[in-house]
Amino acid sequence: MSETPSETPLGVFTDRFLRFDTTDGNEADAQAWLRDRFESFGFDVYEWTADADRLASHPSFPDDPEEIAVADRPSVAGVAEFGDPDAGPTLVLNGHTDVVPADRENWSSDPFEPVWDDGELTARGAVDMKAAVGACVFAVQDLRERADAGEVDLDGRVVVESVVGEEEGGVGAAAAALDNPYPFERDAAIVAEPTELRCVTATEGTVMKRLEIRGRAAHAASRWKGEDVLPHFERIRQAFFELETERGESVSHPLYEEYPIPWPICVGIVRAGSWSSSVAGTLTAEWRFGVAPGETVDEVEAAYEERLAEVVAESEWLSEHPPSFDRFTVQFESAEIDTDEPVVRSLQAAMAETGHDDTDPVGATYGADSRHYVAAGIPTVLYGPGSIDQAHFPNETIRWEEVETARETYVDAATRFLQSSK
Template sequence: MTTLDETIALLGELVAYPTVSADSNLACIEALADRLESAGARVEVMKSESGEKANLYATLGPEVHGGILLSGHSDVVPVEGQNWSADPFAMTEREGRLYGRGTCDMKGFIAACVAMAPALAARITTRPLHFAFTHDEETGCIGAKSLAEQLKSREILPSVAIIGEPTSMRVVEGHKGCCEYTTRFQGRGGHGSNPAAGVNAVEYAARYIARLMELREALKARTPPQSRFEPPWTTINTGSLIGGFAHNVIPAEAEVQWEMRPVVDADAAFVRAEMQSYISEILLPEMQAVAPEATITTETIGDTPGLMPATEGEAAALACALTGSNGGALVPFNTEAGIFQKLGIDVVICGPGSIEQAHKPDEYLDISQLSQCLAMLERLGPRP
């Protein structure tokens, strides 16, 4: 079995690559590609349109349909404004914990997969084992969406996938989708003493938020029977309202940042259609009656599908067998899992570390969690 020390050393190397989503991940991906190629994998490095970022897709074993996919994202969240006790990109070990940005979310899983690759390569003979390491998960799962576009035209695909997000090695079989939007209002400014002469963008933004709040209540009535999510219905949250700069000035511009977490895709379509109707039939005609140049535009920041729990699935059965778990759980956070599920792959989430440590200063991964992950991966291939 691959030693824990080897995996910890590799994790330290991966943490040293500052793969914050705003920056390139190429050096990290190239290092992983070299290691997997050395283990005998067939490796593809798929660069983004800018050429500054890349996904990695690699395969051990035969070129046949129905393999197992191990997947994780290589990017990490920023450290600016966080009070770290040590350099976040120089991993340190203290009291059984590995500290550093990305140790938990989710380079620990990637390190375990790559460190185990040489041992697995000797045993993977009948069913292929695939690796997918993506870019820009933290900013809308951009890399996974690009990878899915490239994979969907292929005849050979994995049939099951384990996404190694930090779940404390619990088997997770579902989460809601995540749709993030920024809606911008352009009205007409003016002096506050004559409100009717202008188009107050902040006020129209406030009305837009009020309609979102009405739909938030309506979504409760659309709760699917036997929904296991908490809460069981689709939620809407308004993150910010930005606009205006003085008491006596009609604000010409405003911006609403909002999100929804759909239980089913139909709820997301319902909300988008209702809000577009409200804009085109009510808000915009009123605004343009005073200011023909007025506009309302919505930018999609992120639109990631949820992972729908399967009543029966090979992925959950496999992950439970590998970990000794008795069943799957649901989580509130979003992952790339739903993107792979839409390719027809049966998907679960299971990885080392706690989501409670992700994105925080002094992010850490318990070494015991890394050991459990290695034990799971060790059971993937049949013994020689």
């Protein structure tokens, strides 16, 4: 009788990993558990903690080190060596252990009590991205078993990384990119983000801006004596979305033609007023603006600042009471690598071998830790099980078949990449 997915070694590993609540910087216990697993698997283990002062000099992060949480947040990695490790390349398989918070009232089960049902796994982090980290870990074990059995002849290293703070700008990955935590160089990386098992060679950037508008509060019974901020906000909102449409037509990229909105913007939080019986005299809105590959965060920021200035110039009130429009939290730079990079070719060939119908590179409208490695000169591609449409959602669910397919593909891709230097 065959094992059910939850009974397999990878299933048991993933189930336990998902039971750690790794929201809000609480990765330490899960990372300690992973370190123990890496040691039990016979990997060489490395660990690093980001330096807040170092990250504050990075454009992704706030300038104030006090705003960057790094304490008790270790990133860990397990390294497997093959043949003459210094004679071959090093491939990194990267994933993150942190997850976004779960609104438990919107879940049909406890987010940190994995539910297995008919080939699907539901839990916070199932898609983004603990199942994929498990697939990477067991792919390296599979590869080592094949090498030990003489089925493949390899030189080089494969690294499995579990980094922290990806959802906060890439705390662990940025630290690893800025200051190599290993005594060897890294030649390429695969980040196991949920790409629906597609090969992603370009990721979008984002700039985060907080808009604050000042009006004048007044009693609802004489609201004409106040200055309502909401009409001003609506004009700004409309102008920003018009610019989004214009940019979708003027900024082109061959890997983003399939998206109806290639460089999306979003106003995720709006707070206005202070009392239901008063004219809303203040408004704060937090925005996310998409940055196309090849663009800089500064360029996109400047475009939206210019559009805001046009709206302000048309309003006597806003001209006399100009809104503030400042960056906040973390910024994501866009990233792209050449589709002819050896890691891309190795992954595409592996995808063909493991039965993928479409191996063509695509672009993603989200950012990822890949950008840190690309900026450090390490060609990095995204490939992993699950869909971004499930990430951050209630009842986050992944098809276990995809996890196993990803595992097989990582094995084949790593084999081909390590043999590429022979």
